[in-house]
Amino acid sequence: MGLLTNPTSRATIVGSITRHNNKICFLCYVVGLSWFLALAYQELNAGTYFSENALLPGLVRSQFYGDSEAEGYYSQLKSELNKDKNIMPVKWIYNQFMDLGLDVYIHNFTFRYPLKIFGEKQIPGQNVYAIMRASRAASTEALVLTVPFRTVTTVMDKTHGGLALMLTMANHFRKSSYWAKDIIFVVTEHEYIGMQAWLDAYHETKSELISSNSLEGHGGSIQAAINLEVPTNKISSFDFRLEGLNGQLPNLDLFNLVVRISRQEGFDVLLKEQHDPYHPETFEGYLQNLKTMFLMMWTQAPGSANNNHGVFLKYNIEALTLVGKKEKGKHAQGYGPMGRTVEGIFRSLNNLLERFHQSFFFYLLPSTSRYVSIGLYMPPFAIMVAGSLIKAVAMWISCTETVEEGVSTEKEKKETDQANGESVQKNEVKDHKEEKEEERKGLLSVIPILFITQLFGLLAYFSPDFFVDLGMPLHLHVAEAVHYGMLALFLSSLAMPRFLKRSLSEKSRPDWKLLKCVSLIVQGLVLFSIALMNISLAFFLAAVMVPVCVAMWPSNNRVVQILHASFLLLISPFLLLYITVVANQMMTEKVADVASLLVQSWDHMKTPLILGMVESQLLGSWTYCVICLGIFPNWLAFWCLIWIGS
Amino acid sequence: IAYFSQIILMIADDMACNPRNPRPAMVFNNANEQINVYGHDVEVDYRGYEVTVENFIRVMTGRLPPSTPRSKRLLSDDRSNILVYMTGHGGDGFLKFQDAEEISSIELADAFEQMWQKQRYHEVLFIIDTCQAESMYQKLYSPNILGVASSRVGEDSLSHHVDSAIGVYVIDRYTYYALEFLEKVTPESKKTLSQFLKVCPKSACVSTVGVRTDLFQRDPKKVLVTDFFGSVRNVELSPYTVTLNDTGDTGDSTASDRETCSADSCAPKKKIQRKKMSYVDQFPVEQFLKRR
Numbered sequence: 007m008g009l010l011t012n013p014t015s016r017a018t019i020v021g022s023i024t025r026h027n028n029k030i031c032f033l034c035y036v037v038g039l040s041w042f043l044a045l046a047y048q049e050l051n052a053g054t055y056f057s058e059n060a061l062l063p064g065l066v067r068s069q070f071y072g073d074s075e076a077e078g079y080y081s082q083l084k085s086e087l088n089k090d091k092n093i094m095p096v097k098w099i100y101n102q103f104m105d106l107g108l109d110v111y112i113h114n115f116t117f118r119y120p121l122k123i124f125g126e127k128q129i130p131g132q133n134v135y136a137i138m139r140a141s142r143a144a145s146t147e148a149l150v151l152t153v154p155f156r157t158v159t160t161v162m163d164k165t166h167g168g169l170a171l172m173l174t175m176a177n178h179f180r181k182s183s184y185w186a187k188d189i190i191f192v193v194t195e196h197e198y199i200g201m202q203a204w205l206d207a208y209h210e211t212k213s214e215l216i217s218s219n220s221l222e223g224h225g226g227s228i229q230a231a232i233n234l235e236v237p238t239n240k241i242s243s244f245d246f247r248l249e250g251l252n253g254q255l256p257n258l259d260l261f262n263l264v265v266r267i268s269r270q271e272g273f274d275v276l277l278k279e280q281h282d283p284y285h286p287e288t289f290e291g292y293l294q295n296l297k298t299m300f301l302m303m304w305t306q307a308p309g310s311a312n313n314n315h316g317v318f319l320k321y322n323i324e325a326l327t328l329v330g331k332k333e334k335g336k337h338a339q340g341y342g343p344m345g346r347t348v349e350g351i352f353r354s355l356n357n358l359l360e361r362f363h364q365s366f367f368f369y370l371l372p373s374t375s376r377y378v379s380i381g382l383y384m385p386p387f388a389i390m391v392a393g394s395l396i397k398a399v400a401m402w403i404s405c406t407e408t409v410e411e412g413v414s415t416e417k418e419k420k421e422t423d424q425a426n427g428e429s430v431q432k433n434e435v436k437d438h439k440e441e442k443e444e445e446r447k448g449l450l451s452v453i454p455i456l457f458i459t460q461l462f463g464l465l466a467y468f469s470p471d472f473f474v475d476l477g478m479p480l481h482l483h484v485a486e487a488v489h490y491g492m493l494a495l496f497l498s499s500l501a502m503p504r505f506l507k508r509s510l511s512e513k514s515r516p517d518w519k520l521l522k523c524v525s526l527i528v529q530g531l532v533l534f535s536i537a538l539m540n541i542s543l544a545f546f547l548a549a550v551m552v553p554v555c556v557a558m559w560p561s562n563n564r565v566v567q568i569l570h571a572s573f574l575l576l577i578s579p580f581l582l583l584y585i586t587v588v589a590n591q592m593m594t595e596k597v598a599d600v601a602s603l604l605v606q607s608w609d610h611m612k613t614p615l616i617l618g619m620v621e622s623q624l625l626g627s628w629t630y631c632v633i634c635l636g637i638f639p640n641w642l643a644f645w646c647l648i649w650i651g652s
Numbered sequence: 653i654a655y656f657s658q659i660i661l662m663i664a665d666d667m668a669c670n671p672r673n674p675r676p677a678m679v680f681n682n683a684n685e686q687i688n689v690y691g692h693d694v695e696v697d698y699r700g701y702e703v704t705v706e707n708f709i710r711v712m713t714g715r716l717p718p719s720t721p722r723s724k725r726l727l728s729d730d731r732s733n734i735l736v737y738m739t740g741h742g743g744d745g746f747l748k749f750q751d752a753e754e755i756s757s758i759e760l761a762d763a764f765e766q767m768w769q770k771q772r773y774h775e776v777l778f779i780i781d782t783c784q785a786e787s788m789y790q791k792l793y794s795p796n797i798l799g800v801a802s803s804r805v806g807e808d809s810l811s812h813h814v815d816s817a818i819g820v821y822v823i824d825r826y827t828y829y830a831l832e833f834l835e836k837v838t839p840e841s842k843k844t845l846s847q848f849l850k851v852c853p854k855s856a857c858v859s860t861v862g863v864r865t866d867l868f869q870r871d872p873k874k875v876l877v878t879d880f881f882g883s884v885r886n887v888e889l890s891p892y893t894v895t896l897n898d899t900g901d902t903g904d905s906t907a908s909d910r911e912t913c914s915a916d917s918c919a920p921k922k923k924i925q926r927k928k929m930s931y932v933d934q935f936p937v938e939q940f941l942k943r944r
Contacts, residue, residue, distance in 0.1 A: 066819025142671035186671040353819060356672060 020403060027400035031393040031556050038390030039549060045382055046296040046372040048286040054377050057364035058259045061354045063266045068346040070178050076341035080170035080239045087166065091158045094195050096132050102173050103136035103191070106180060110136040115203035115218035117196075120623035121474050121616070123484045131195040133204050137223050138176060140185040147187040148225035149355050150325075151175065151348070152233050154197050154314050167241070167330060168234035169193065171341060175348050186356055188225040194314060201314040202625055209321060215624050228323045230260060230355050230362070232348070233314040236330030240338040243274030244347075246374075247327035249306040250316035251621075252628050253540030256324040257362035258369055258377060264326065265374045267350040271343040274336060275374045278302055282373040295372035302371055303542035304590075308614065309629040310621055317625060324362045368541070383541060390548050391533050394526045397556045401523035451516035452524050455506065455646055459639035462499050467634040469495055470619050485612040492615065496580040499642055503649030518560050518650055525643040529555060532636040543629070547637065550577045560648050570648045578645075579638050587611045658883060660711055660726060662698040664740075664750060674818055681823060681831060683815040697724050705755045712736075713766045730771035735779070735880045739827065742782025744805055745791075761791040768794040775868070777845075777880040781826045783808045786862035798868040800849060802826030803859035810858050825857045839882045845872040892926045 023030065045051055056063065079102070086095045096112060103110035113133040118126065139145060153168045176191050194200030203218040205211075208228070210220070246264060248255050265275050274281065278301035283291035311317050318325035328347075332338055368380040470488050477487025506515075529551065537544035554577050558570055575581055588607040597603040621627040668679045668690045679690035698707055710716050711726050728734055741748040745757045767773050774796065780788050781802040789799030802809040802824070811821035812828040823831075829852040837843055849863050849872060865872060878884040 062819055065814055065816065067816040140671060142676070182674070183676070184672050184674040357819070 020399070023396060024400045024403045027396055031397050034389050034393035034396065035553055035556075038386045038388070038393070041386035041389070042383065042545065043296060045370075045378045045386070046299045047292045048295070048372075048376060051372060051376050051378045051382060054258065054262050054265075054375050056259060056262055058358070058362065060357050060359060061259065061263055062357055063263050063354045064270045064350060066350070066353050068349050069182075070175075070345040070349045071342065072174050072178055072345060073340055073342040075177060076170055076174040076345060077239060079173045080167065080341075083166055083170050087158050093157070094132065094155045094193075096134055099134045099169075099173075099193055103134070103176065106136075106173075106177050108136040108138050108176060108180060108191075109223050110134065111221070111223045113204055113207060113219065113221060115200070115207070115216060117199055117203065117216040117624070120215060120620055121470055121484055121488065122478075123616075123620070129196070131200050131203065133192060133194045133200050135190060135192040135204065135223070136176060137225050138180050138185070138189045138191070140188055141183045143186045143188075144226075145188050146226040148190050148228050149187050149352060150190045150192060150228055150231035150318075150323075151352075152192040152194060152201065152231060152314050154194050154201070154233070154235065163235060163329065164237040165235045167238045168236035170239065171234060171236060171344055171348065174341065174345055175352075178345065178349065179352070184353075184356070187229060189352065190225050190228075198311050198314050198317050199624065202317045205317060205321060213624070213626075228318075228321070229358060231315060231318045231323055231325035232264075232351060233325065233327040234330075234348070235313065235327055236344065238330075238332070240332060240340050241273070241330035241344065242333050242336035242338045243276050243331050244268045245276040245279055245329040245331050247305075247313050247315065247329060248371075249302070249312055250319040250325070251311040251625055252309040253306045253542060254316075254319040255306070255367065255369065256315070256319060256326050257365050257367060259362055259365035260324045260326060261371075262365070263354055264328065264351055267347050267354070268328075270350070271347045272339060273343065273347065274333070276331065277371055277374050278305070279331070280373075282375060286373070286376070295376065299370050299372040299378070303545065304593075305542075306540060307542040307546055308618070309540055309543065309627055310617060311625055311627070320626075322361070370541070380541075384537070387537055387541065387545060387548065388534075390545075390552060391530050394552050394556050395530045398523045398526035398530070401519045401526070405517055405519040405523065449520065449524075451514055452521050454510070455516065455521060455643060456524065456528075456639070458502065458506075459642040459646070460635070462495075462502070462642055463635045463639040466492070466495055466638055467631060485616050488619070489612045489615060492580065496578070499638075500645065502642065503646045506646060506650065515650060518647055521643065521647050521650070522558065525640060525647065526555065528643075529640050532632075532640060536632060536636070539628075543632075550582065551637075551641075555644050558644055558648055560650055567648065574641075574645055574648065578641055579633055583614060584608070584611055587614065658727070659695070660698070660724070661694070661696050662703045662708065662711075663696050664700065664703040666699065680815070682828070683813055683817075683822060685815075685817075695723070701750070703749060705749050705753055705759070708749070708755065709759065709763045712763045712772075714770065714772060726772070728772050731774050732772070733775045733777070733880050734773045735777045737779045737781075738788070739781040739824065742780070742784060742788065744784045745787045747780070747782055747788060757788045757791040760788060761793055764792055764794045764797060768796075775870075775879070779830070781809055781824050785809060789862075789864050792864070792867060795867055796869055797864075798845070798872065799862075799864035801862040801864075802852070802857065804862050807859040825859070826852050826861065829856055834877075834881060837877050837881060839878055839884050841876075841878060843877045845875040845877055845879075848877050891929055893929060 083095075083098075086098045089095075100110055100112060111134075113135060114130065115133070116128040116130050118128050137148075151172055153165055153172050155169070156162055156165050158164070172191055172193070176189075179185065179189055192201070192204060194204065199216065202213060203216045204221075206213050206216060207218040207221045208224070244264075246261065248261060250256070268275050278298050280294065280298045280301070283294040285291045286295060305312065313327040315325035315327045330344070366377065366379050370378040370383060372378065469491060473487045473491025474484050476491065477484070480487075482490075533544050533548050533551075536547070554573050558574065561567060561570075576585070584607060587610050588603060591597060591603060591607050591610065597606070618627070618630040618633075622630040667673060668677050673679075675685070677690065678685075678688045681687045681689050698711075711724070714726060716725055726734075738747060746754040748754045764776065767776075776797045778789055778792075778797055778799045780800070782788070784803060784805050784807065785801035786804045789797075789801060790805075792799060803826075810825050812823045812825045813821065815822045830848075833848060833851045849861075852861050854860055
C-alpha cells in the first residue's frame with residue numbers, strides 16, 4: 007500500500023492519530039464494548055447446528071424401559087446411605103457392578119492439599135469404576151459416564167439420583183451388542199480431585215500433589231465423557247455445565263447433541279439456570295440472552311474446573327455435565343425419560359469414528375440454540391484493546407518529538423502537522439545520532455521499573471506458602487493467613503513509587519510517556535494472550551483496565567493525583583477481586599444492606615483466593631499465575647507512572 | 653465344486669459386520685427388515701482398503717497381476733453385457749472411494765474406452781447413485797453405453813428412510829425404487845429398459861433422474877431388462893459342429909507365444925469341418941414299461 011510506505015503520507019496518518027488519539031481511543035473502547043455486548047442479540051449471532059453428521063442424533067429408537075429397576079436402585083442406595091451418612095458406600099457400589107457382570111475395580115489414591123491446609127496430612131480417597139466391554143469391537147476406544155459421589159450431608163446439590171441412573175444404565179447397556187466402544191462407569195470421591203486422580207492413572211501422567219495407584223483395568227482411548235449430577239429420581243429439566251479448567255470448553259457438537267436429545271425426551275433445557283427466551287427478537291429476549299451469555303462468561307473467567315468434566319478437557323476429551331433440576335410448576339419426569347436421554351447420547355457417541363473435530367472449540371452461548379463463535383467475538387475484543395495500543399503509539403510519537411525538541415530548538419516552534427511530519431523526517435536525518443542516544447537512554451530507564459514490578463509479581467506468586475508458614479505460630483487459619491498476607495503484599499507494593507522517587511535521580515528516571523507506552527503495549531500483549539484461551543477473563547479485564555490505564559498520566563495537581571490513584575486502586579487485582587466477590591454476592595444471595603454486604607464479601611474473599619492457589623497447584627490451573635505474573639506487574643507499572651511526576 | 657459368480661462386489665465399509673450393527677451380518681433393504689440383501693450367496697470380492705480407484709480400473713480393464721484369482725477378475729469378452737452400479741459420496745465430476753481418494757469422470761470414461769478398444773464388452777448399463785451423479789457419465793465417449801444417474805449436476809441424491817431400530821438411513825431413494833422395480837422382474841420377463849429408466853419420477857426421488865442414451869445404439873424401448881440383469885444368457889443354436897483349432901496356447905498372454913504369420917501362411921490352415929448334428933435317440937422307456 008502506497009499509503010503506508012510513502013513516508014510523507016505515513017507521517018500524516020501518524021500525525022493525525024497522535025492529534026486525535028484521545029477521541030480515537032475512547033471511540034474504539036466504546037464501539038468494542040457495545041459491539042461485544044450486542045453479540046448476544048439474535049440477529050448478530052448464529053443458530054447452533056450439527057457439524058459432525060456421523061452423530062445422527064435421536065435417529066435411533068430408544069429401548070430403555072427400566073424405570074422400575076432404577077427406582078429399585080434408588081431406594082436401595084438411600085437405605086445404604088442412611089447407614090453411615092459420611093462415607094461413600096464403596097463396597098455396595100462395587101457389589102452392584104459385580105452383580106451385573108462387569109469388570110469392576112476400586113482405585114485408591116491420596117492427595118495433599120497445598121498451602122498446608124489440613125497440615126501435611128495425605129487425604130485418602132477411593133474411586134469405583136467398572137468397564138463394560140464392547141462385545142464385538144476391539145476395545146480401542148472408550149466412553150466415560152461419571153458421577154461425583156456426595157454424601158447425604160453435603161451442602162452442594164446431591165447426586166444420588168444420578169448414581170442410581172448410572173447403575174441402571176450399566177445394566178441396560180450390557181444387554182446390547184451394538185457398542186463399538188467400551189463404556190466406563192466411574193464414581194469419584196472428592197469431586198474433581200478424584201476424577202483427576204483417575205485420569206492421571208488412566209493416562210499415566212503425574213500430578214504434583216495427587217498420587218494414585220496404577221489402574222488394574224484399562225480401556226481404550228477415551229473419546230468423550232458425560233458427568234451426571236441428578237439429585238433425585240424426578241426432575242423436570244436439565245442444566246448444562248460446560249466450562250472447564252482454564253476456561254476450556256467442550257466441542258459445541260457435544261453440547262448440541264445433549265441439548266437435542268434432552269429436548270426430545272421432554273426435558274426443559276437450561277443454560278446457567280436460564281430458559282431460552284420465547285421471543286428472542288424483542289428487547290426483553292435480548293436482555294435474557296445477554297444475561298445468559300454474561301453468566302457463562304462469569305463462570306468461565308476464573309478458569310476453575312467446576313465439575314468432574316472440567317478436568318477431562320485437558321486431555322482433549324470432550325466432556326460436559328448434566329445437572330438435573332426440579333423446577334416449581336414444571337412437569338417432572340422419572341427415570342424412564344432420563345434413562346432414554348443418557349442412552350440416546352451414548353448411542354450417538356457410539357456412532358462416531360473420529361474424535362470431535364468438526365465444530366467449534368471456542369464460543370459463547372447466549373442460549374441453548376444460539377452461539378457466538380470466535381470469529382464473531384474476537385473483532386470487538388480486538389477493537390477494545392486497540393484503544394490502548396493506539397494510545398501507546400501516540401505516546402511513542404510524542405515521546406520522540408519531545409526528545410527532538412530538546413535537541414533542535416528552531417524546529418520546535420512549527421505548528422502545522424504537515425510541518426511536524428516533515429520536521430520529524432528532517433530531524434531524523436540531522437540529529438539521528440543524538441536522538442538515538444536520548445531514546446536509548448529512555449528505553450533503558452524503563453527497564454528497572456518493569457523489573458521491579460515483575461519481582462513483585464513473582465513475590466505474589468510464591469508468597470502464599472510463606473504466609474502460611476508465617477501464620478502458623480500466630481495460630482492463624484490458612485485462609486486468613488493468606489488473605490492478610492496478600493493484603494500486606496499489596497499495600498507494600500503501593501509504596502513502590504515512593505522508593506523509586508528516592509532511589510532514582512532525575513536523570514535516570516524514565517520519561518513517563520515512554521513508561522506508559524511500554525506498559526500499554528505489555529497490557530495489550532497480556533490481554534490478547536489471555537483472550538486466545540479464556541475470552542471471558544480477557545474481556546472482563548480489558549473492560550475495566552483499558553479505559554482506566556489509557557487515561558492515566560502523572561500530574562502535579564494534588565486533586566488530579568488522588569483521583570487517578572483512586573481509579574487505579576479500583577482496578578487493582580486485589581480490589582478487583584473484592585469487587586467481583588461483592589458482585590457475586592449480589593447476584594447469588596439476597597443481602598440486607600450495603601454494610602453487611604461489604605463485610606460479608608470481605609470474608610468471602612478468601613474463597614476465590616484460596617481456590618485459585620489450590621487449583622493452580624493441584625490441577626495446574628493458570629489463572630493465579632496469569633494474574634500474579636501478567637496483570638499485577640502491569641498494574642503496578644501504571645501505579646508507579648502516576649506518582650513519578652513529570 | 654468351486655464356482656464363481658459373474659458379479660464383482662467392491663465394498664469399502666463393512667456395514668454388516670460393523671460392531672454398531674444391531675443385526676450382525678445382516679443388511680436389509682428397508683426398515684421393515686423384509687429382505688436380507690447380505691445373505692449366504694453374497695460374496696464380497698474387494699473389501700475394505702482393497703477398494704481403491706486403481707483396483708477398480710484394473711478390474712474394468714483387465715490389467716490385473718497374474719496372481720489375481722478368477723473370482724476377482726471381470727472375465728468379459730466382446731459378447732458380454734456388463735452392468736456397472738456405483739454408489740457412495742460424489743460430487744461434480746468425481747466419486748469418493750476412500751477418505752483419501754476419488755475417481756474422476758474422465759478416468760472412468762478412459763477406462764470404458766480401454767475396454768472398448770480391447771473388446772471387453774458388448775453393451776454397458778452404467779447406473780450411478782450419488783450426489784450430482786450425472787457428471788460421472790457426461791464425459792463418456794465409448795459406444796454402446798447407457799448411463800442412468802440418480803441426480804443432475806447441482807442436485808443432491810437423498811436417502812429414503814430411517815430404520816429407527818438401527819438408527820441410520822438404510823437406503824437411498826433411487827436405489828429403493830429401482831430395487832422395487834427389479835424385484836418384480838423374473839428371468840422370463842419382457843419388461844424393457846425404457847420402463848426401467850422411468851422408475852423414479854421427481855415426485856418419488858426429489859432429485860431428477862438423468863439418462864444418457866446417445867452412445868447406446870439400440871432403442872431402449874426394444875431392449876429387455878434381462879439383457880443386463882438376472883444373468884440371463886442367450887443361447888445361439890447352431891445345427892453344425894464347430895472344430896476348435898489347437899493353437900498350443902498354454903494360457904499365457906505374452907506376445908512371444910502368439911503365432912505370427914506371413915502373407916503365404918496367413919490363409920486358414922484347414923477347412924472348417926461341418927457335420928450335421930441330430931438328436932440322440934430317446935431312452936427306450938416303452939420297452940421297459942411294456943416288459944412290466
